[in-house]
Amino acid sequence: MDNAFADLLEANEKYAATFEEGGFDGIARAGVAVITCMDSRIEPLRMLGLNLGDAKILRTPGGRITPDALTGCILGTHVLGVDRILVVPHTRCAMASGDDEAIASKVEAETGVNIHGALLGASTRQRDALHYDVELLRSHPLIGKRAVVGGFMYDVDSGKLNPIE
Numbered sequence: 692m693d694n695a696f697a698d699l700l701e702a703n704e705k706y707a708a709t710f711e712e713g714g715f716d717g718i719a720r721a722g723v724a725v726i727t728c729m730d731s732r733i734e735p736l737r738m739l740g741l742n743l744g745d746a747k748i749l750r751t752p753g754g755r756i757t758p759d760a761l762t763g764c765i766l767g768t769h770v771l772g773v774d775r776i777l778v779v780p781h782t783r784c785a786m787a788s789g790d791d792e793a794i795a796s797k798v799e800a801e802t803g804v805n806i807h808g809a810l811l812g813a814s815t816r817q818r819d820a821l822h823y824d825v826e827l828l829r830s831h832p833l834i835g836k837r838a839v840v841g842g843f844m845y846d847v848d849s850g851k852l853n854p855i856e
């Protein structure tokens with residue numbers, strides 16, 4: 692276990708040695724919340740020209756508005772200064788490559804592990820899912836009046852964020 696994280700802890704030592712950004716609160720300084728995918732090709736702050744402290748970042752498989760992401764949006768808009776919310780799925784997302792059954796079958800084929808029946812939230816109808824999630828936030832009684840909500844598709848090959856909703 693110790694060895695599994697050694698390289699990361701070593702890197703953190705260097706990070707902390709020159710860290711000079713402590714001491715401020717958790718308010719989103721740019722008033723921004725981003726809900727996007729867990730995909731490793733996405734850098735939520737950098738792609739928006741934002742820095743540490745500027746935004747709340749909520750990452751879920753596929754960038755879907757899961758119950759936890761919804762909770763984050765409610766807290767963000769009420770106590771953390773969020774007044775702009777970006778919902779950002781992306782191109783070539785595994786969660787848009789099939790439905791839950793297809794993803795479960797892929798997991799089973801690759802690992803032999805059966806996760807059929809798990810609620811994954813996968814769908815090939817990615818644009819429809821984005822529309823649904825944006826409407827969910829806009830119409831939510833605790834969010835819609837406190838924040839502007841936009842839906843965007845992030846292109847992992849060009850780095851471009853395309854407004855959709």
Ligand SMILES: [Zn+2]
Binds near residue numbers: 729
């Ligand atoms: Zn993804």
